[in-house]
Amino acid sequence: MNSIQKLSLLILMVSLPLQGCGNSTNTKSMEYSTQDSTSLLKVVSERNVERITEILKSQPDLEVKDQKGRTALMLATYNNDNTIAEILMVSGADVNAQDAMLNSPHLYAGASGYLEILKMTLSHGARFDIFNRYGGTALIPAAEKRHLEVVKLLTKVPKYPIDHVNNLGWTALMEAIVLGTTGETQVAIVDVLIKAGADVNIPDNDGITPLQHAKKRGMTTIAQLLKDANAHE
Structure with missing residues (x-):
């Protein structure tokens, strides 16, 4: 074996354990x-x-x-x-x-x-194009559950889908009326939604309007807010 062959063999022998160590390190790193x-x-x-x-x-x-x-x-x-x-x-x-x-x-x-x-x-x-299990945005349940500050925040977000309709056929405004409790906070939420440009005339899947629901539930103040915003029955 000449000197060149010996040198090549030596390089090969040295490199093999180094390659093995490299693979081991990568495996440990991944683990x-x-x-x-x-x-x-x-x-x-x-x-x-x-x-x-x-x-x-x-x-x-x-x-x-x-x-x-x-x-x-x-x-x-x-x-x-x-x-x-x-x-x-x-x-x-x-x-x-x-x-x-x-x-x-x-x-x-x-x-x-x-x-x-x-x-x-x-x-x-x-x-805002990813929805919950009811097909709704974050705003819709927030409007129902009296999270006034959340409603204020989201309605100020540019291009937020305020009038998105969920699988139940409800917008945030509709859900605030149909499922929301009566009281000052709920009135304030409806007021915020209307002032933010919510469509007051989008009916539910049965064709019932927000104003009709408000009247049926005895929400006098909310009904008046809707009328002032040109809502129809």
Whole structure:
């Protein structure tokens, strides 16, 4: 064997273990990342901010879901945890990812009156063409559940679909009347919707108008607001 052949053999022998180590490192790195993605769900549920921050340094998959289809951000939203929700959103978590119930961080925050998380979702790419299990936007249940500040916020968002009709045939205005309770807050919500340009004459699936529903439910003040906005029966 000449000197050139010996040198080639030596290079080959040295390179083989290095390649093996490289593959092992990649495998460990992948396992570590996968493990951290799963661990992230656990520590978010435990509200362990310090551990969350530590795990995020390894850049785990933020969209890993639990058995109910919930991402880490969805869990933080269910917990109404502003701090953790913000950390995850800043790290790139998807505010539109839906779980098995078709809730997303944006939709659930709006429906539940979690104003701060809702504001953050609007700043991190919330979409208005993704709907809840009733085919509705965040505004529709917010209008029903007397979340006045949420209604004020969403009706000021440019191009927000105020008149979107859900699977039940109701707009936010209609749901505020049909399912909403009587009282000053509900009157204020209807007033906000009307002033934001909500169509006061979109009927439900049975052809009944908002004004007809308001009269039937004895909502005198709301009925007058509708009349003042040129609502018809």
